[in-house]
Structures are given as structure tokens and as C-alpha cells.
Amino acid sequence: MALDSQQQRSAAQFDRQAGNYGKQHILADTRDVAALLELIPDDEKHGRALDIATGGGHTALALAQAGYVPCIGDLAPAMLENARKMIEAEGFAVESVLFPAESIPFPDASFRIVSCRVAPHHFSDVAGFIQESYRVLEPGGYFMVIDGSLHDDDPETAEWLHQVEKLRDPSHGRLLDRATWVRLAEEAGFTVIQAELQPMLQPDLEWYFSAAATSxxxxxxxxxxxxxxxxxxxxxxxxxxxxxxxxTWQRVSLLARKVV
Incomplete structure (x- = not known):
């Protein structure tokens, strides 16, 4: 698996930090995932679910609990292994595959839902990740993204936050505003069901540093x-x-559908 320089930075960073993404991690609270799942009819919550850049596996576990059969992917081996163990400990069988988000190693129309949570700001090619997600979804399948974001049309704040994030964690790529997420999803072929910004309070600066082992x-x-x-x-x-x-930063909460 050949990785570009951005992917290599992310893989190294999250391999080092894998042990910090257990049940007590802030992302273990999956109410944001549950809110998007509520927009999907109950009789459609079945089939295979692919959670990309799974991290601690919390999103994949929420999907399994909702009725999907989970498959998890990540480019950090230690992160992927820890996530697999956590999901299996909760009683769910899970497939795990090592891969970068921009190159999904599955055939077309392989999944009913593709999810990615608090990870795309590390990706080297967000548009490529969205296009690949569209490709591996079944017709009628759903695409779910939750990630750090920004208010539209605020370049000053965007640049400040980019500098802060890059210093905190050199594997950071770029945060996208809500309008850009909608545009990229629609350009890939998706019909956007919801794309909302939701505020999230950072616990405190020292937690923020510790989460990324900032120098x-x-x-x-x-x-x-x-x-x-x-x-x-x-x-x-x-x-x-x-x-x-x-x-307080913003998170975009996006649900889209592959309507063909």
C-alpha cells in the first residue's frame, strides 16, 4: 500500500496515538451519528457499512448497533487493530482492511452506507475520497460525514484555525466549510439530504494538546x-x-444519498 506524504504523516500520527482512542475518548459519544441515522428509514438500516478512517471504531460500532454489518478501514495499523478488538468485544463480527480513504479496495456497489467521522481534514484528496465513496455505494445507499468545519465565507477564521490545527497536529490537512462539502458531494453525484453546522465546545487547551501529543x-x-x-x-x-x-468550533453533519 503506497501512501503519499500526507497519508504517511497521518498513518504515523495515529499509529502513535492509537492507544488514546478507547471507550473514554470524546468520539465515543456517538449522538451525532445517531442523529443522522434517524434520517434513514428503519427498514433501510441493513446491509454492509463501511466506516472509513475508523479511528477508535466508535462510528462503526454505532452502525452495527443500528443494524448494519460493519467493515472498518484505516491507514494506521494499530488504530485499525484496536478498533476491531473493541467492536468484537461488543459482540459484533467486523471486517477490517488497511487502506487510505482516497483508494477504497472494494468493487463498485459493495456497501449500503459509507461513513467517515472527524477524519477528512487529514485526507490528501477529499474530492477523491467522496468520489470513491460514491463508487462503492449501492444505488440508493447513504453517505455520512461528520467533520470539523467552518462557517461559510470566513477566510480570516479559516486561516487562523488552519495554522492552529497544523501546529497542534502536523498530519492535519485542511478544514472545509459547509458549502464546500455540499458542492463536492453534489459534484460526485450525491443528493444531499442534510448538511448542517453544529457547534462543539473544545474541553480545554491542554486536552487539545494531549490528544495529538503536540510538541x-x-x-x-x-x-x-x-x-x-x-x-x-x-x-x-x-x-x-x-x-x-x-x-467552540463547528462540525459539519452531512447525509447524502446515491440516487441513480
Missing amino acids: EENRTQVRKLIATASPHVREAMQIETGEKVSW
């Missing part, structure tokens, strides 16, 4: 960016600098 040098640079953030960025991100430093 001390980069932590210092992030703190400087926070201290010098413009009034507009402070308002857009709702930056709080009291006893704990925190802010």
Missing part, C-alpha cells in the same frame, strides 16, 4: 496565535482565556 515548541506557537487573535476570530471561535483556554 512544546508548537504549544508555545499555538498559545501565541490565541493571544494575538483578532477580535473577529475571537468572536467567531468564542475564545475563552480564563482559568482554562477553550473555544
Whole structure:
């Protein structure tokens, strides 16, 4: 499996951090997944589900609990193995395959649903990932994405957050705003059912650093960016600098369908 430079950075980062993505991780709360699944009729919640860049496997587990047969993919071997063990420990059989999101090693029309949660901002080719997801979905199948995002038409905040994220975790790629997600999904052939921004409070800056094992040098640079953030960025991100430093970021919650 040949990886490009961005994929190599992501694989190395998440192999190192795999042990931190267990049941106590913030992503173990899958209420955001449940909210999107509610938009799918109950009699359609069956068949194979592919969870791309599965991380800790929390999304795949939620899909299995909803009635799907899970298959998980990731490009970090340790992450994939831990996710498989966690899902199997909950009583579900799961297939696991090592692959990058931009090159899915399955035939056309292999899955009823494809999901990806809090990962695309690490991808080297988001449009390619969406096109591949469309290809491996059955006609009538669903595409689910939840990822860090931004308000539309706010380049100043987007650039500030990009700098912060890249310093915190060098495997970070780029956050996309809601409008870009909709455009890319429609260009791939999907019919978008929902694409909403939902606010999420970051617990605190130290948690944010620990989650990515940020170097001390980069932590210092992030703190400087926070201290010098413009009034507009402070308002857009709702930056709080009291006893704990925190802010609110946006997540896009998108559900689309392959209608052919």
C-alpha cells in the first residue's frame, strides 16, 4: 500500500496515538451519528457499512448497533487493530482492511452506507475520497460525514484555525466549510439530504494538546496565535482565556444519498 506524504504523516500520527482512542475518548459519544441515522428509514438500516478512517471504531460500532454489518478501514495499523478488538468485544463480527480513504479496495456497489467521522481534514484528496465513496455505494445507499468545519465565507477564521490545527497536529490537512462539502458531494453525484453546522465546545487547551501529543515548541506557537487573535476570530471561535483556554468550533453533519 503506497501512501503519499500526507497519508504517511497521518498513518504515523495515529499509529502513535492509537492507544488514546478507547471507550473514554470524546468520539465515543456517538449522538451525532445517531442523529443522522434517524434520517434513514428503519427498514433501510441493513446491509454492509463501511466506516472509513475508523479511528477508535466508535462510528462503526454505532452502525452495527443500528443494524448494519460493519467493515472498518484505516491507514494506521494499530488504530485499525484496536478498533476491531473493541467492536468484537461488543459482540459484533467486523471486517477490517488497511487502506487510505482516497483508494477504497472494494468493487463498485459493495456497501449500503459509507461513513467517515472527524477524519477528512487529514485526507490528501477529499474530492477523491467522496468520489470513491460514491463508487462503492449501492444505488440508493447513504453517505455520512461528520467533520470539523467552518462557517461559510470566513477566510480570516479559516486561516487562523488552519495554522492552529497544523501546529497542534502536523498530519492535519485542511478544514472545509459547509458549502464546500455540499458542492463536492453534489459534484460526485450525491443528493444531499442534510448538511448542517453544529457547534462543539473544545474541553480545554491542554486536552487539545494531549490528544495529538503536540510538541512544546508548537504549544508555545499555538498559545501565541490565541493571544494575538483578532477580535473577529475571537468572536467567531468564542475564545475563552480564563482559568482554562477553550473555544467552540463547528462540525459539519452531512447525509447524502446515491440516487441513480
